[in-house]
Amino acid sequence: MTFDQILFYVFSFWFIASSLAMIFSRNAAKAVLFLILSFFSAASIWILLEAEFLAITLILVYVGAVMVLFLFVIKMLNIDKSTLRAKFAGYLPLGLLVAAIIIAEMTLVLGGNQFGLDVIAAPARHAADYSNITVLAMQLYTTYIYPFELAAVLLLIAIIAAITLVHRNESTRKKQSISEQVSVQAKDRMRLVSIASPKKENK
Amino acid sequence: MIDNIKKLVKDFSLSELRGGMKITAKELINKKITVQYPEEKTPISPRFRGLHALRRYPNGEERCIACKLCEAVCPANAITIESEMRDDGTRRTTQYDIDLFKCIFCGFCEEACPVDAIVETQIFEYAFVGSRDGNDNTKGQFGSIITKDQLLEVGDKNEKMITQTKLEDAKYK
Amino acid sequence: MMVLWQSFVELVHELMPWYDGSIATILIILIKAIALVMPLMLVVAYFTYAERKVIGYMQLRIGPNRVGPKGWLQPIADALKLMTKEIIFPTKANIYLFLLAPILAIAPAIAVWAVIPFDEGIYVANLDISLLYVLAIGSIGVYGIILAGWASNSKYPLLGALRSASLLVSYEIVIGFALVTVVMIAGSVNLNDIVMAQKGGILHWYWIPLFPMMIIFFISALVETNRAPFDVVEGESEIVGGTHVEYSGMTFAVFFLAEYANMILMAVLAVIMFFGGWHSPFEGIPFMESMFAWVPGIIWLLAKTTFFMFLYLWIRATFPRFRYDQIMRLSWKVFLPWTIAWIFVVALMTQLKIGPWF
Numbered sequence: 001m002t003f004d005q006i007l008f009y010v011f012s013f014w015f016i017a018s019s020l021a022m023i024f025s026r027n028a029a030k031a032v033l034f035l036i037l038s039f040f041s042a043a044s045i046w047i048l049l050e051a052e053f054l055a056i057t058l059i060l061v062y063v064g065a066v067m068v069l070f071l072f073v074i075k076m077l078n079i080d081k082s083t084l085r086a087k088f089a090g091y092l093p094l095g096l097l098v099a100a101i102i103i104a105e106m107t108l109v110l111g112g113n114q115f116g117l118d119v120i121a122a123p124a125r126h127a128a129d130y131s132n133i134t135v136l137a138m139q140l141y142t143t144y145i146y147p148f149e150l151a152a153v154l155l156l157i158a159i160i161a162a163i164t165l166v167h168r169n170e171s172t173r174k175k176q177s178i179s180e181q182v183s184v185q186a187k188d189r190m191r192l193v194s195i196a197s198p199k200k201e202n203k
Numbered sequence: 204m205i206d207n208i209k210k211l212v213k214d215f216s217l218s219e220l221r222g223g224m225k226i227t228a229k230e231l232i233n234k235k236i237t238v239q240y241p242e243e244k245t246p247i248s249p250r251f252r253g254l255h256a257l258r259r260y261p262n263g264e265e266r267c268i269a270c271k272l273c274e275a276v277c278p279a280n281a282i283t284i285e286s287e288m289r290d291d292g293t294r295r296t297t298q299y300d301i302d303l304f305k306c307i308f309c310g311f312c313e314e315a316c317p318v319d320a321i322v323e324t325q326i327f328e329y330a331f332v333g334s335r336d337g338n339d340n341t342k343g344q345f346g347s348i349i350t351k352d353q354l355l356e357v358g359d360k361n362e363k364m365i366t367q368t369k370l371e372d373a374k375y376k
Numbered sequence: 377m378m379v380l381w382q383s384f385v386e387l388v389h390e391l392m393p394w395y396d397g398s399i400a401t402i403l404i405i406l407i408k409a410i411a412l413v414m415p416l417m418l419v420v421a422y423f424t425y426a427e428r429k430v431i432g433y434m435q436l437r438i439g440p441n442r443v444g445p446k447g448w449l450q451p452i453a454d455a456l457k458l459m460t461k462e463i464i465f466p467t468k469a470n471i472y473l474f475l476l477a478p479i480l481a482i483a484p485a486i487a488v489w490a491v492i493p494f495d496e497g498i499y500v501a502n503l504d505i506s507l508l509y510v511l512a513i514g515s516i517g518v519y520g521i522i523l524a525g526w527a528s529n530s531k532y533p534l535l536g537a538l539r540s541a542s543l544l545v546s547y548e549i550v551i552g553f554a555l556v557t558v559v560m561i562a563g564s565v566n567l568n569d570i571v572m573a574q575k576g577g578i579l580h581w582y583w584i585p586l587f588p589m590m591i592i593f594f595i596s597a598l599v600e601t602n603r604a605p606f607d608v609v610e611g612e613s614e615i616v617g618g619t620h621v622e623y624s625g626m627t628f629a630v631f632f633l634a635e636y637a638n639m640i641l642m643a644v645l646a647v648i649m650f651f652g653g654w655h656s657p658f659e660g661i662p663f664m665e666s667m668f669a670w671v672p673g674i675i676w677l678l679a680k681t682t683f684f685m686f687l688y689l690w691i692r693a694t695f696p697r698f699r700y701d702q703i704m705r706l707s708w709k710v711f712l713p714w715t716i717a718w719i720f721v722v723a724l725m726t727q728l729k730i731g732p733w734f
Contacts, residue, residue: 029526033473036519056508064515065545071522072541075534131504133565178705183210217591220695227434227694237438 008048015041028074032067039063050126053133249371252310252323255301256358256365257351265355266320269296273312273321281305282312299351303331321354324361325368408500412489420636421451427689434693461625466528469622473527478623478630481520484513485634488641493568495654495673507565510645511552514600517638518544521602521609521619524631528622536618539700540602540609546707547599553715554593557586557722558649571653577660581652585725589718590650592711594687597642599703601635603688605695606703613697643684644677651680 015038022034039062046055113119140148213219238245258266269286285298312321331347345353358365425440425447432439440447465471491506493499503509518540525537559565561582562573574581583590599606610618620628647653654673658664698706 029473033523052503052505053508056505056512060508060512060515064512064518064548068515068518068522068541068545071519071526072538075526075538133505133508176701178702179709182702182705185210223694224690227690230436231430231433233436235433235438236436239438239441 004048008045011041011044011048014038015045028077029071032070032074035070036063036067039067050130051132053136247325247327249325249368250375251325251327251368252308252313254324254326254329254357255306255312255349255354256322256324256361257299257354258320258322258358258362258365259355265295266318267296267299268318268320269294270317272315272317276311276315277306278309278311279305279307281307296351299354300348301354302348304347319369322358322365322369324357324365326357326361405500409490412500413486416486416489416637416640417633419640420633421455423636423640423685424454424632425451426685427692430686430689431693434690455629458629459626463625463627464622466530466622468529470527470529473523474622475627477520477524477527478627478634479520480523481517481634482630482637484516484520485637485641488513489637491567492641492644493571493648493653494677498674499568502568503566505565506567507555507559507570510567510641511548511555514638514641515544515548517634520631520634524619524623528619530622532615532617532621533619535615536609536611536621539611540619543599543606543609543703543707546704547596550596550707550711550715551593551600553712553719554589554596555649557589557715557718558582560719560722560726561585567648567653571648571655574652575655575659577655577665578652578657580660581650581655581657583650585722585730586650586718588714590646592715593649594646594684596707596711597646598688598691599707601639601642603639604692605697607697608700608703611697639688640681640685643681643688646684647677647680653677 018034018037018041022031022038025031025034039058043055043058046052046058260266269284271284271286274282274284281302283298283300283302284296286294286296289295308323310323313319313323316322329345331345349357428450429439429447440450443449443453465474488510490500491503491509493502521540521544522537525533525535525540528534558570562570564570564573598604602609608614608618610620615621620631623631654677656665656668656671656673656676658668
């Protein structure tokens with residue numbers, strides 16, 4: 001066994017173990033932490049596959065930003081477990097059916113007979129100066145430029161939609177205007193008046 | 204309009220931030236004013252009101268005549284006095300306690316005293332040791348309640364300083 | 377010596393029969409890591425001393441001067457004190473996460489240093505995507521603070537963690553965009569290549585075409601490292617000590633180390649990105665270049681970094697703390713539009729080939 005393979009099995013083990021732990025952990029915050037661990041394992045496996053740009057992007061975007069927001073939300077929520085469990089029992093048959101369908105589909109599409117070295121040859125190892133990011137950029141900005149731009153526009157629309165949804169009833173809300181506060185100057189708030197001092201009378 | 208442009212220029216050149224940093228940079232090289240306490244000390248006014256002391260006359264007789272004016276005037280009720288007649292017919296204190304936790308160091312006791320017995324010295328570096336009554340009289344240590352013997356001891360030790368400061372202050376009284 | 381080495385090699389092969397690489401590789405990696413981490417920790421220790429001295433001087437005080445000559449042993453004394461102090465666990469805290477938090481804070485703070493180039497060819501790892509690595513690993517550091525706040529099971533740490541989470545997510549975007557402009561000019565995300573692209577004296581460094589980005593990057597770095605005037609995460613006067621409230625002894629010291637290691641990292645990153653890394657500022661100036669030719673590159677890098685580290689202290693001594701919502705506004709309504717606008721400016725400059733940078 002080569003060092004690469006050892007690493008692959010270690011990372012795969014952690015990936016599967018942490019994913020299972022994520023599903024079965026009762027505590028939402030712990031589940032998020034296990035999800036982060038499984039992201040890391042996935043990123044490590046991608047690095048073994050010479051896809052270091054994707055691996056780093058996975059960490060940067062999902063671990064660095066999305067999961068932080070997840071934790072943020074979990075802290076804000078006070079999840080009532082009893083109602084959750086009651087609902088869980090109610091949805092169990094439907095959930096099992098969906099799970100069975102998904103598993104069946106995945107075995108058909110991603111089953112062992114679709115992959116393996118006899119079906120698809122192992123990709124050639126690249127030289128040390130092979131730059132994954134350059135190759136990816138070339139592909140993205142030439143062959144796949146339109147899908148790439150479309151995805152970007154979609155994201156932009158999503159951002160605008162999110163902001164619009166939050167910003168309704170703008171006029172009825174009471175809020176501070178920080179830019180006004182920041183740009184305030186002394187003469188806006190204070191008026192210096194010179195008052196004639198009273199004459200000194202009988203000494 | 205002109206004001207707005209002026210403000211924009213001022214904002215984007217970060218002029219206020221630079222002004223603030225200029226001040227701190229200037230202070231960085233200015234002379235430091237730290238007093239390195241145990242080695243250096245700031246001057247103390249002769250009117251400074253520190254630890255109390257009971258004084259004696261030059262012949263060794265204690266001044267206090269147990270008139271209890273200090274006890275009466277004390278706004279914090281920190282002074283407790285018991286007295287008796289001595290064999291020579293004079294009235295003297297048997298107990299003269301000052302609770303230093305209660306004391307607010309206002310100096311009224313000193314003002315009230317008709318014989319200049321109770322005074323406040325310039326001593327401020329002292330510590331309370333042990334329980335309320337203090338434990339070890341031999342080392343000059345005392346608890347939060349300082350007794351007559353200890354007050355007299357403070358007075359005996361610092362008589363020179365007390366006379367000196369009272370003399371300095373006398374001309375302003 | 378040779379016998380010792382032989383037995384060591386045998387031992388390693390015995391323990392790791394699958395490892396067919398040379399033992400020297402492992403040893404070299406280990407030595408490199410130690411050679412990086414040990415001085416880093418020492419610098420962190422003395423940075424705290426410098427901070428207390430500089431801020432003291434700016435407030436007309438003289439700072440620590442009792443332990444050792446001129447107080448030089450103060451950080452050592454502090455470290456000893458923190459090491460020997462008791463670690464207190466809050467009764468209802470989640471102990472595992474409570475202890476995991478400082479580890480999660482310090483590990484990324486040190487791991488990031490692996491890709492920082494100190495001189496031509498002096499680095500632990502020359503990653504092709506080292507800038508992205510720095511950003512990615514740097515963004516993990518926030519988990520230490522968030523977990524500390526959550527695991528402490530206490531209100532002030534939780535408030536601090538909430539502030540930290542939202543601040544870091546906001547300012548990571550700004551830092552990312554500010555650094556994109558550098559990447560656009562240098563044409564690489566490799567820190568080595570970015571420094572090499574700035575060769576040729578002070579006028580060739582990127583701080584001239586990217587001056588607003590440099591300022592935005594530095595201010596964002598202050599926020600990312602929870603430094604004054606943006607230290608709302610700790611906010612002694614508002615939320616007591618934020619995420620650090622429940623931590624004592626060595627667990628607190630580890631947070632401290634992580635915070636200061638991150639500060640130094642941000643200073644080095646500013647130098648690498650905008651101030652030509654290890655290049656001498658006098659390159660290309662006829663007389664000065666030969667005069668300063670003997671100075672090794674690492675000295676230039678450290679000198680520039682020291683200036684930025686001093687700037688951290690200078691700013692802390694000068695400005696009062698921002699209000700939390702003002703910091704958020706600064707990120708989303710001021711910095712982000714500016715960085716995005718400057719990306720277009722840089723694109724234009726690149727196309728028109730202005731100056732010596734493109």
